[in-house]
Amino acid sequence: MNWSEIVQNLIIWAPGVIFAITLHEWAHGFMADRFGDPTARNMGRLSLNPIVHIDPVWTIALPAVMLAVSLATVGQPMAFGGAKPVPVNPRNFKGRFKTAMLWVAAAGPGMNLLLALLCALAIHGVLLLPPFFASPVAQMLQAAIFMNVLLAVFNMLPLPPLDGGRVAVSLLPHPADMWLARMERFGLPILILLIFTGVVGQIIWPAISALLHFYFELAGVMG
Template identity: 55%
Template sequence: MDEIIQGIAIYALPVIFAITLHEAAHGYIARHFGDFTAHNEGRISLNPIRHIDPVGTILVPLSLFILSKLTIGAGFLFGWAKPVPVNFSNLRQPKRDMLWVAAAGPGANLLMAFFWALMIKLAIASPDSSFAKPLALMGIAGIEINVILMVLNLLPLPPLDGGRMAVSLLPHRLAYQFSRIEPYGFMILLVLLFSGVLGAVIGPMITWAKIMIVSIFGLYI
């Protein structure tokens, strides 16, 4: 039980910020390209409280984390925040700009993974400090959750960010046909998750991304 409580304390901030800033980034880029929907609803904010979904941001990640500690091979940690509202028709060039709005979420996760890598470097540079070990463990957690969310959201499956990026890049007729998958996207994702296919597909990509990040910062974790 003590291990679970300590783990929750380490993962809490990285998970909350990974999920909520991902959404805020969508709203920020949408505003840049002409859609002020998220701005008008106060969703372009670094305040996690504005983005937290009680189920997706707290209950699901917490449950998955506890399950991972109690069982073997319980899967990976993920979650979601309240989706930032984006009216794509308000974008100056909707089909083109959709690419950048969608890419903003995974991009934010990549930047946060870099941030947590820097925190590990700081911890290593101050080995005698009382905050060194907790900061290093939090940094490892931060890289883990942000890489998972980045890779997962880049899957070309609507309504994931990768699906919207694919819609933006495909020719109009193919984009329309592909976008019709969106109502079934979450169901497809759950089937892939519980069948083990999702883990088999994104597992190597997650491992590669983590190796790339720690290599860039000269870390050995």
């Protein structure tokens, strides 16, 4: 892959990635705010501005390093990263603590699935436009569908600090919930190990494939 192809791919994929992570984090903050926690709003994180959700390490440095290493070693672009997590203070929640945590955690992946749905529906309108304009926009929307599905499924893995881990903690009875919550301090190293050993891919790809088939079929295009 030459540099012109890399730039072309960045143009196609960047909008989907930016909107996926921005609205994912915004949804967490919005739901927490609805349950009585204004932390994200007070810190300026309840925003649709992508800049406030960018983390220097996870959003920029790590994906750039992984992209460079993967291109140099295997000749294919591979990258992993994320946005700066929206701050949530559970002490501010009104009502049932576990119910609030469940909805706050699920809001991010739920938003990604909604965005994928909107992109699939938008493709129908885009394909009615002149081909020179419709083709690149349709590619961007398809890339956005893929990124939103990937982000939703990946984040629903039942391992803290991922959203799925917090959903699991909210649903598990005591003391299993406390045991899983204590795993959060080891969650990131475990997650990185599972990613690089290919275990994560084996777990999440069947769900990703099924959802992509659904969305692309809804869009009327081939994935």
